[in-house]
Amino acid sequence: MTIKPQRNKADQGETSKERILASAESVFAEWGFDGASVRRISEEAGVPVALINYHFGSKAGLYRAIFEKRAPAIMDQRIAGLRLARAEPDLDRRIDLVVKALIYPMFSLRGESPSADFGRMIVREMSDPQSEARGIFRDMFDPVAEMLTDAISKCFPDWTLEEVHWAYHTMLGAMMIVMTDNGRMARLSGGRVSSDNWEEAARHMCAILVAGLKYRDRDQTRGSED
Amino acid sequence: MTIKPQRNKADQGETSKERILASAESVFAEWGFDGASVRRISEEAGVPVALINYHFGSKAGLYRAIFEKRAPAIMDQRIAGLRLARAEPDLDRRIDLVVKALIYPMFSLRGESPSADFGRMIVREMSDPQSEARGIFRDMFDPVAEMLTDAISKCFPDWTLEEVHWAYHTMLGAMMIVMTDNGRMARLSGGRVSSDNWEEAARHMCAILVAGLKYRDRDQTRGSED
DNA sequence: AATAATCTTGAACAGTTGTTCAATGGCCGT
DNA sequence: ACGGCCATTGAACAACTGTTCAAGATTATT
Structure with missing residues (x-):
């Protein structure tokens, strides 16, 4: 033996x-x-x-398998965050929770190095026109994205559809850059600010985005009617 | 003959x-x-x-040549926008011009189809870890980026370095997603909102970002000291 | 008109790409 | 001890990768 x-x-x-x-x-x-x-x-x-x-x-099958392994956890965290937000009756406080439901699950990826890689994969997939053909976003991310835009429009009942969707995409984009940043932020700040600290990143971004949604000048965005 | x-x-x-x-x-x-x-x-x-x-x-040489052909025009527009901003003594009004100096030159690319391609190239380069080696951002974009962060910190003299740089990167990221969006926004909104209309995009994003900078809750971001 | 410099062309190069195949390995229930 | 099943292996495949080369065409200079 x-x-x-x-x-x-x-x-x-x-x-x-x-x-x-x-x-x-x-x-x-x-x-x-x-x-x-x-x-x-x-x-x-x-x-x-x-x-x-x-x-x-195939190579594409492996690529997709990674998303199928990782995405559900993030989506579940977002759904859980949205459930908390719905329980908050004060709309002014609720939007804060909605924004955090979008941001925090994604940022919990950064920092712990293995999952930061998945964050980078998401951003690359997002900035790749070929992603339409792969359908990864359509299949795994869009459903929760719709829940989020719904939640935003519930917080601001008088907003137009344009305002809601531009708000969502503005937040999404801000999130993207942190996930993909590799040293540029440190370089531009002379090494004094780093994107590795995801808690700090999330705090700054949420503060700006929440205030942006609450206090933006709607005269520029309301549109002519409806 | x-x-x-x-x-x-x-x-x-x-x-x-x-x-x-x-x-x-x-x-x-x-x-x-x-x-x-x-x-x-x-x-x-x-x-x-x-x-x-x-x-x-080489292939890499061709790649770089595209940036060398396109980037200067954008940088010049940003510098011109910053000059206008500096001439505005009221800091509350000036930040509006600074944000627009960042956003508008980039968005004038979208819409006209040939240059929308360059926008997509920028985002891809931004989300590629290999871009560090190519040095395109370092050489062609960083100098103006420093001017922009400087301008932001002049508008908010009491902000910490972290607050300034996170603000800049939040704006940068928001811009990214519009440049790279290919149909997802239309899909999520049931075809009612599109990212092709760059004027509308710029209006919405500037409104949110300006308000975000002006009115964010600094208690969450100020840091312990300095 | 003759020469030099620049641009264009198609073929060839060696290396890498994703994928397939038949052969082998180990493990389980019978 | 025996098949049956799943996992593993290394070699081979054709297609494609970026780049090079020598030869030709075009344009500019003398």
């Missing part, structure tokens, strides 16, 4: 499939979908290339 | 170099740096592949 290698638990402790997912996340984040090669991913995972196609069908 | 082809002016009217730059801009915007192939670019320009390396040295 010899001691067989049996997946070397101390060294890696995961199945090959999980190790592929983990290395793919960091490689996709750094190089993008096209820039990343399945060989680089497989090397980093310590498995032969063919295993990727065996487990995930 | 036969009539030689002489570059078929009616058909294209540009030099090969210009036609390469034009087609590269749209191909890079749609497929990203790695997803775009020099062959696709050359086909779209109607020239042989080798011409790209002859005129621009």
Whole structure:
């Protein structure tokens, strides 16, 4: 009865499939979908290339699998945040909770390094025209996005549809840049401000966005009618 | 004396170099740096592949050449906007001009289709960790970015460095998403709101951001001291 | 008109891409 | 001990990658 290698638990402790997912996340984040090669991913995972196609069908299948693994947790946190917001009767206080329901679940990714990679993947996917074809956002993010725009319009019953959607997208964009920032903020501030501190990031952004929604000059945005 | 082809002016009217730059801009915007192939670019320009390396040295050289062609115009507009802002003595009114100096030059790209591509290129470059190595932002965008953060801190003399830089990045991010949006906003709003109308986009975003800066709750962001 | 400089062309280069395949390994229930 | 099942492996595939080269065409200079 010899001691067989049996997946070397101390060294890696995961199945090959999980190790592929983990290395793919960091490689996709750094190089993008096209820039990343399945060989680089497989090397980093310590498995032969063919295993990727065996487990995930294709490079695109692996890419999507990462989102299917990570997105639900974020969506659940947002839904939970929105439930809290709905329980707040004072609309002035409620919008604060809605904004935080959008921002915080995403920022809890930054900081802990493995999940920061997923944040970068989201932003890349967002800024890629090809993402329409992949349908990842449509399938996994849009439903909660609609809940959020609904929640915003409930907080500001007299807003036009344009105002609601521009507000949502403004918030979304502000969030994007923090997730994708890699050193530029530190460079511009002479190293005194860093985007790594996600708690600080969330505090600043929420403060600006909440005030922006509450106090913006609607004369410029209300539109002519309806 | 036969009539030689002489570059078929009616058909294209540009030099090969210009036609390469034009087609590269749209191909890079749609497929990203790695997803775009020099062959696709050359086909779209109607020239042989080798011409790209002859005129621009390499694929990366062509990529950079696009930024060197487009960026200065935007930077000049921002500088001009900042000059106007500095002339406004009332700080409350001045911040409005500073925000617009950041936003409007970028949004004048959207709408006219050829330059919308450059907007997408900027966002892709921004969300690419590899951009650090290319140094495009460092060389062409950072100087004006510093002018903008300076202008913000002059409008709010009591703000901390963190507050200034987070404000700038929040604005920057909000801008990003509009430049990169391709149909998602229309989809989420049931086709009633579109990101194509850049004037409307700029109006909404400026309104939110200006109010956000002016009226945010500084108790959450001021920091413990300094 | 002759020469030099610049631009254009198609073919070829070596390297990498994602994917497929047949062969092998280990493990489980029977 | 035996198949049956799933996971793993390395080699091979054709297609595509960015770049180079020598030859040709065009334009500018003398």
